[in-house]
Amino acid sequence: MNPPRPPPREKTPSKIKKVFIKTTKSTTNEEKLQAGETEAMELLNVSTTSDLSQHSELVSGILPLITRNIINGITLQLPAMIGQCLTDNYDLSDNSDILTQLTPNIGEILNDLNQSMRDIRSELTEIKESRAFHTRLYDDLAKKNKFLEKQASDNKKTIESLLDRIHDLEEDLFYVSEKVEDQERRGRLENLESHGVPISENENTDQIVCNIAKMVGVEIQASDISTSHRMPTGIEKTRTPAITAKFVHRKNKIKIFEKRKLLRSVKSSTDFKHPSKIFIAENLTAINKDLYFRARSAKNNCGYRYTWTSNGKVFVKKNSDVKNSLYIRCEEDLSKIK
Template identity: 25%
Template sequence: MKEFRMAIINLTSSIDRCHNRLDDLDSRLKKIEQRDLEDQPNISGLVATIDHLKSELNVRDQELLANDVEITGISETKEENPHHIVIAVATKLGLTLEDRNIVSVKRVGTTRGYIEGELRPRPRPLVLRLVRRSQRDDLLRAARVRRHLSTVDMGLPGDTTRFYLNERLTYSNRQLFFKTREASARLKWKFSWTRDGKIFVRREHGAASHRIRNEADLQKIFGINEVGAKE
């Protein structure tokens, strides 16, 4: 009987210690939750500062691409001469481009694999950097006037393909423009374009244009529940 009583006492003591530990943990948890609530404005402010700095950095990075043109769709071959290709492209557009006008030209990105239904890998884009921004603007303007461009009669190796000229965007802006075009197509907005690294949309002819700076603008213009929605 004495041993039984001692066992009960020990069990009670153990339970009391468990309760005390639970009370202590509960108290510590409440303190942590309170501290998080008190720190929330600081955390929110820090996040806002980081977002602002990222945005400023993206603007600076885009400015560095002000003289760049991205050419997509032209077949990629081992024996190709990128300088010859971009000069042929300029000629196709009715412009004269010489080696002295070119800072650099190269394929960018990793070599792409085969896509189902295609006979060869998709070509990587050519990035052309020009000496003057006005030369870049002339190329882009000529490309907008001459739609449905193709490599026919250009004397280039590889298959005859359609090709496109666009201003070069930073990675962040490319991602944002991709989402913008997706939302525009899904919601039947007729126009989405870039100008000087900035992204714009317009619902239809005669309607006001809207600048897209970030995903918050996408949500505001296209609707919170529409951006990223799946059909």
């Protein structure tokens, strides 16, 4: 009896190839395992119809394929299995012991990291506090600066107002000073000063003034003099103080003042030892007296010939040909003497 004829060899590889192609098209781990199992079952079904020699040959071809598929499946599913096992059996919230066992130095590393994080948090806190402090400081400075700017603006307005007021007061003071000066000048129009008169014991200044007037040809009595006295010596104590006389009538003062130059020609007198050293001048105010001396100094420097006073006013003139004389009323007028 002839044994049954085995199926053709070429069909088995075609089936294996077909199954292999099918398994390679699977995209998941389960599909790969199922494909491997299907391939093995088909090969086993084929082997049941063959003889022992053919079965051994088929088994030798199936084992590598099954081994490869099992290894691939286990390799692909191993991470998920390990993760699931750790999830089911360990509390990962406190994993210091496990990590210490896995890595001996990880505890020290974690301690260093924790200390570094604490230092960083502390520094960040200090930075935040410093920033908050500087922010408050900046806000305070901004408020103060704004206040100071407003105050400076108000002060500027106040200063401008005060400067305007000062300017107005200076103008008022100038006019008032001029009026006071003019009134003082007018109050001295009846006065004359006699300089170079020696001091004598128990002297009568009224009689001395009458004697000086007599030398220039003006006859007056003591009753024509309102008051007379020696002027204070002031700083120049070496000079003989002058005699100031206030006349009752201005016309007597004018007569004596107009003839004052005659004293230069008087050689002798029963009342005075050196009558030519006596000279008469108007009783000027302090301002006009200063202007008179400064005008005389400027006159000598600028070639002017004449400087005089009239009714308490100061005048200068360059020469006798000049018709208009220069009236010196204030310090600015001195610059006109050129």
